[in-house]
Amino acid sequence: MNAHSSRSRLRSVATTLAVALALTLAAAAGCDSRKEPDLPSVQEVLRESHIYGQTKLRIGVATNEPLMGELRNGQHAGFDVEIGRYIAASLGYEGDQRLEFVSVATEDRIPALQGGTVDLVVSSFSMTEERKKLVSFAGPYFVTTQEVLVSSRLKDKIRTIEDLRDPAYRVCTSGGSTTEAELEKRQVKTFVVKDVGDCVDGIRKGRYDAVSSDESILAGFLASFPKEFEFVDMPFGTSELLGIGVPIGDPALRDLVAFFLQKSYEQGRDGQASPWQTAYNRTLGPWLKAEKRQPQPLEVPKLVDFDDKAPRR
Amino acid sequence: MSTAPTTTGGADADGPVPPPRASVPHETTTVPGVDSPLDAAPDAAGWPAGVPVAAPAEPVVADVGSGRVRWDPAERRARASQSFWTALVGVPAIFSVLRLGVEAGGELQTTLLLVANVGPVNLLAGFLTTAARLLSTGMVAVFALGAVLAVSADRLPPGTRRRPLFARWADITPAWVVLASFLLALITWPLLYLPLLLPAFVAAFQLRPARLHERVLPRLLMIVALLAGYGWLLLPTLRDAAEQGDERLVLVLLVVPPLLALFIAGPLPGMVIRPLASVTEVAMLATLVWAAVPVISTPVLPLTVTTVGTENGPAEDVRGHVITTDDVNMVILQERGGVRYVPVDLVRAQVLCPTEEELPRHQLRIHDFHVEDSLLEGMGRRVRPVHRIDAACRTPA
Numbered sequence: 245m246n247a248h249s250s251r252s253r254l255r256s257v258a259t260t261l262a263v264a265l266a267l268t269l270a271a272a273a274g275c276d277s278r279k280e281p282d283l284p285s286v287q288e289v290l291r292e293s294h295i296y297g298q299t300k301l302r303i304g305v306a307t308n309e310p311l312m313g314e315l316r317n318g319q320h321a322g323f324d325v326e327i328g329r330y331i332a333a334s335l336g337y338e339g340d341q342r343l344e345f346v347s348v349a350t351e352d353r354i355p356a357l358q359g360g361t362v363d364l365v366v367s368s369f370s371m372t373e374e375r376k377k378l379v380s381f382a383g384p385y386f387v388t389t390q391e392v393l394v395s396s397r398l399k400d401k402i403r404t405i406e407d408l409r410d411p412a413y414r415v416c417t418s419g420g421s422t423t424e425a426e427l428e429k430r431q432v433k434t435f436v437v438k439d440v441g442d443c444v445d446g447i448r449k450g451r452y453d454a455v456s457s458d459e460s461i462l463a464g465f466l467a468s469f470p471k472e473f474e475f476v477d478m479p480f481g482t483s484e485l486l487g488i489g490v491p492i493g494d495p496a497l498r499d500l501v502a503f504f505l506q507k508s509y510e511q512g513r514d515g516q517a518s519p520w521q522t523a524y525n526r527t528l529g530p531w532l533k534a535e536k537r538q539p540q541p542l543e544v545p546k547l548v549d550f551d552d553k554a555p556r557r
Numbered sequence: 558m559s560t561a562p563t564t565t566g567g568a569d570a571d572g573p574v575p576p577p578r579a580s581v582p583h584e585t586t587t588v589p590g591v592d593s594p595l596d597a598a599p600d601a602a603g604w605p606a607g608v609p610v611a612a613p614a615e616p617v618v619a620d621v622g623s624g625r626v627r628w629d630p631a632e633r634r635a636r637a638s639q640s641f642w643t644a645l646v647g648v649p650a651i652f653s654v655l656r657l658g659v660e661a662g663g664e665l666q667t668t669l670l671l672v673a674n675v676g677p678v679n680l681l682a683g684f685l686t687t688a689a690r691l692l693s694t695g696m697v698a699v700f701a702l703g704a705v706l707a708v709s710a711d712r713l714p715p716g717t718r719r720r721p722l723f724a725r726w727a728d729i730t731p732a733w734v735v736l737a738s739f740l741l742a743l744i745t746w747p748l749l750y751l752p753l754l755l756p757a758f759v760a761a762f763q764l765r766p767a768r769l770h771e772r773v774l775p776r777l778l779m780i781v782a783l784l785a786g787y788g789w790l791l792l793p794t795l796r797d798a799a800e801q802g803d804e805r806l807v808l809v810l811l812v813v814p815p816l817l818a819l820f821i822a823g824p825l826p827g828m829v830i831r832p833l834a835s836v837t838e839v840a841m842l843a844t845l846v847w848a849a850v851p852v853i854s855t856p857v858l859p860l861t862v863t864t865v866g867t868e869n870g871p872a873e874d875v876r877g878h879v880i881t882t883d884d885v886n887m888v889i890l891q892e893r894g895g896v897r898y899v900p901v902d903l904v905r906a907q908v909l910c911p912t913e914e915e916l917p918r919h920q921l922r923i924h925d926f927h928v929e930d931s932l933l934e935g936m937g938r939r940v941r942p943v944h945r946i947d948a949a950c951r952t953p954a
Contacts, residue, residue: 262820336951553927
């Protein structure tokens with residue numbers, strides 16, 4: 245009898261504890277349901293960036309790099325342009341009324357960002373340590389290699405980097421590019437012009453013999469003049485990480501761009517049609533030697549967005 | 558559901574029992590469940606143990622006109638049921654109309670415009686969509702607490718015969734209403750809080766583990782098997798939560814409630830019942846008020862962004878709720894307040910937008926169902942898995 249009563253007392257103490265704990269948990273759940281998210285949301289970060297409230301977003305692009313950034317019948321087109329359009333739409337700028345593409349030459353990309361004439365630069369912009377001191381980068385959104393394009397008539401004569409050093413051949417490249425620095429490092433004498441397009445024009449007019457630049461840019465010219473040019477496989481061994489340039493004083497905008505690149509990357513990785521894949525298939529895809537995939541962007545912040553609850557599978 | 562003063566047993570000077578009613582004849586004290594006046598205190602102690610001293614069993618004296626009328630228990634039950642249904646229909650209706658005032662930004666003319674254009678059915682449906690969670694939470698809490706208090710009420714110190722309010726509510730509520738409120742909670746609560754429903758259910762129906770099997774060993778095995786199944790279901794989520802580091806509350810909310818369910822059924826010691834009853838009543842009222850504020854301020858109409866402008870001319874985005882559209886104008890209640898009449902010809906595009914209140918607080922999933930989604934929402938997301946946020950939704954208000 246005594247044992248029974250002490251058991252029943254134990255039981256009622258356990259019940260009391262259970263009820264008290266359940267009520268505490270319910271209260272904690274109630275508080276949890278009303279608290280703000282710990283992570284910043286896309287909207288909050290957007291409010292911190294300099295573009296918040298702007299009626300138009302200005303993106304700097306190239307106009308003379310076929311397949312990457314070009315003017316076709318007065319319309320901006322190319323892989324960079326499509327990536328720019330995706331980022332702009334994600335940031336809330338969609339349609340010609342709200343999005344303005346600004347032509348930016350290779351050498352003007354950094355000054356344009358520094359001077360505030362553009363909000364973003366999507367123009368085959370390689371992410372390098374030197375440039376990172378002047379502008380911020382979100383990306384990479386594309387990994388390319390340095391290649392050489394020669395006039396078809398010279399395809400058997402120019403085969404190696406050694407051949408390029410031969411003063412008989414005039415090698416051209418664009419100013420302020422990573423290629424210029426790389427060729428200089430390898431003691432190749434170059435003719436430096438404003439844009440890669442000028443080199444291609446020069447070769448067609450007989451002023452130069454070879455042009456060196458990113459594979460993605462050269463593929464565009466090869467697509468424009470498939471009979472006149474040929475790629476020469478040279479072991480430069482450097483990979484160019486193309487990123488989206490952002491003013492260095494706007495880390496919020498950099499974070500947002502990186503976040504949306506990551507979103508596209510995750511979509512592609514899960515086998516869905518990502519904006520990157522669509523842009524690639526419509527522009528560069530058919531012209532590159534090997535199939536490429538979107539590289540994983542670096543330094544992506546964790547942000548909360550409206551579609552976070554959507555199923556992943 | 559009546560809260561009329563009730564005297565269900567012997568009176569004492571403790572306070573919770575209302576003053577005696579001299580008009581009640583003395584002989585009623587001999588009938589259990591009937592009012593007893595003050596001088597019948599010795600009889601009160603003689604209540605047979607275990608007999609529920611339910612509130613409805615007593616006649617209540619009320620002033621009607623010049624005379625006094627005694628209601629019998631059946632009539633009282635009928636009246637309680639009537640007031641229950643009146644409250645069930647009336648409260649949402651009144652709330653729905655009142656929240657229109659909040660939605661209109663406190664402006665009388667805007668409120669009238671909303672009243673004129675939002676149909677009663679839409680209003681009620683809109684209210685239920687946003688309030689179902691709160692409603693089911695309130696009912697589940699009352700029934701679970703009521704059942705715990707009811708089963709413990711016999712242990713109240715002698716003399717305090719008055720049963721706690723929630724216990725009386727639980728007594729007069731049919732089991733199917735209790736079950737329905739649990740079902741509503743099951744499909745509307747976020748998955749993260751669903752484990753709490755388990756101890757609540759066990760408490761509301763006082764299901765002791767002994768119900769599983771009469772012998773100890775099979776009972777233990779069954780409990781272990783059930784808990785193992787639960788653990789297997791949640792293991793990936795728990796691992797994620799542990800990795801994220803700052804999700805301790807989530808871990809506790811997912812792990813502890815099923816264990817509590819094992820111990821929660823049964824009577825409480827006499828001394829905690831009274832304080833528990835009063836504290837939970839006040840806490841429940843406070844919680845309802847606290848939780849009702851967001852429900853009242855949740856918009857009735859969906860949020861849209863309308864692009865307004867002439868062809869090839871400058872365009873403007875208007876963020877707000879479309880009240881109505883006729884042949885001439887689209888009437889938009891702007892997010893920041895004020896009503897805009899936009900000529901229909903100037904409307905170039907319109908998109909539906911989510912609000913920042915819908916942003917998730919946790920980055921956890923249970924088998925691809927987000928922990929903050931209810932079962933209903935989770936199933937909905939499976940039916941329409943692609944969610945696109947329109948660019949216009951990012952534009953500032």
